[in-house]
Amino acid sequence: MLRALFVSLSRNRTLKERVMRWDFVARAAARFVAGERLEDGIRAIQELEAAGILGILDHLGENVESLQDAQRATEDYLLALDRLAALGLRPHLAVKLTHLGLDVGDAVCERNLRRVVERAAAVGTVVEIDMEGSAYTERTLALYRRVARDHPNTRVAIQAYLYRSAEDVERLIEEGMARIRLCKGAYREPPQIAYPRKRDVDANYVRLMERLLSAEARRRGAYVAIATHDERIIRHALRRVVEWGVPREAFEFQMLYGIRRDLQVRLAGEGYRVRVYVPYGTEWYPYFMRRLGERPANLWFVLRNLFR
Template sequence: MMRRTFLWASTNPWLSRRLPERRFVRRAVRKFMPGETLEHALGEADRLGGEGVPTLITMLGENVETVEETRGTVAEYTRVMELAEEMGLDVEVSIKPTHLGLDQGADVACDNVSELAAQARGRGTLWIDMEGSEYTEATLSLFRAVRSRHENIGLCLQSYLRRAAEDLESLIELGPRIRLVKGAYSEPPDLAFPAKSDVDANYLALARRLMDHLADGGDGFLGLGTHDPAMIGPLSEYAAAAGLDGGRFEIEMLYGIGRRDQRRLVWNGTPLRVLISYGDAWFAWYMRRLAERPANVWFVARSMFR
C-alpha cells in the first residue's frame, strides 16, 4: 500500500507543485542528492573519487515538451562531461529518453543521444535509462539505433517486467552493456510481476544469464543497480567465480543509500560505482526512491521535527 501511495504521488501534479515548497521535504531529499546544481554533483564525485569510487551522474528531468528543451539537455550533459574531464574524474553519464526528445519523435531522440554518445567516447559509457513500460519498446529501438553507430552505449533493463528475459535475449548478441535494476514505476500485473519474490528471482536469473555470456567470452558489461544484500552477495560471488573484473562487472548504488555497504564493497575490492542525481526536477524521482525503500519514510518523518 505504501509503495502504491508513493508511486501515485510521483505522478500527481498538485503534489509536485506543493510538496517541494516544504522545508522538511527539501531537507529530507538531501539524503539522496547532494544538491540541485552540477557543481554540487561534481563536488561529491570528486570526494568519492578520492575514496576510490567512480561515479555516474544524471540530471533529473523527463517528458520535456519541445525540441528546444531537448537541446538544452544535450548542452547540459555536454557540460557534465567536459567539467568532469577537466577535474580528472571517472564519471559516466545516464540519460532519460524522454528528457532527450522521445516524446517529440524517435529521430529527435536518436540524434540527441547519438551526439552525446560521440562526446562520451573515451569518457566511458553513456547509459540510457528505462522509464515506464509505455516507453520500453521505443527505448529498446533507440538503443539499437544508437548502438549501431556507437559501441559506448549502455541500456537499463528492469527485472519486474515480464518481458525482460526476452528483451535481454534479443540484445545479447550485440554484446550489450546492461544496467540491471528491479524497476520503480507503477505497472499493471499483466506487464510486471506484482510479487517481490518473482522480481528478485527474475533479477538473479537475468544477471546470471549475462554473466554466463561474459564468462564464455561474449562481449558486454553488467552493472547491478541494487542495494539489496540478497542480490549483491550471491551475484558478487557469481561474478568472482566467473572471473569477471571491473572491466565487465560492477555494483551501481545510489548516492546516500547504504553508505556502510558501499564502504564494505570498496574494502572487499568489489567494483562499485555510485549514481549521483542533481537538478530541480526531483519530486517524481524522490517519490519513486521512497517507493523503492519505504524504510526511508522514517528519515523523512524525523526531518519534519528537526
C-alpha cells in the same frame, strides 16, 4: 502498494509544486540528491572517487514536452561533460530518453542522444540510458540499438520486474549488445506485463544476472552492472563470480547516492568495481518520490526533518 502510491504521486503536478516549496521535504531529499547545481554533483563525484568509488552523474529531469526543453537538457549534458573533463573527471552519464525529447519525437530524441554520446566518446566516457515506465521500453531499446551500434560507449538499463526482460536480454546477448545495467524496476506496472510479487522479481533478477555473468554471454561481449542494494543478491553474485571464475572487469556493482553507503565502501574496499548513481538538479521531485515509495522507513526520515 506503497510504491504504487508514490509512483502515482510522483506524476502529480499540483502536489509537486506544493511539496517542492516545503523546506523539510527539500532537506529530506538532500539525502538522495547531491544538490541542485552541477557543482553539487561534481563535489559528490569527487568525494566518491576519494573513497575508491566510481560515479554516474544524472542531471535530473524527465518527460519534457517541448523541443526547446529537450534541446536545453542536451546542452546541459554537453556542458557537464566538458566541465567534468576539464577537471579530469570521467564519471559515466545517466540519461532518461524522455529528458532528451522522447515525448516530442523519436527523431528529436535520437539526434540529442547521439550528440551526448558522441561528446562522451570524445572525452572518454560512457552514457547509460535509464529505463523508464513500460510505455517507453520498446522505443528505448530501439534507440539504444541504433545508437549503440555506432557507439560502444553506450549502455542501457533492463528491469527485472518485466516479463519481457528475459527475451530482451537474450536478444541483446545474441546481437553482441548486452552492455546492461540490471535493476529491479522502479515504476508502477500492471500484472499483465510485470511480476507483481517481490519474490518473483528477485528470482528473475537472479536468473538474468546469472545469464549475463555466464561464460557464453561474456564471450559475446556481455557486461553487467549489478544495480541493487539487495545484499542477498549481491552475496549470490559474489558466490557465482568465484565459482565461475568471472573476472572482475566483466561486471560491476551499482548503487544509488545516499543508499547503503556502508555496502558501497565495503565492496570497493574488497576490490570490486563499484559505481554510484549521483542525481543533481532542480527537478528532484519524481526521483525523490520513487525513492520514498521503495522503503516505508523513508517516510519517518522525511517526518523527522519536519521537526529538525
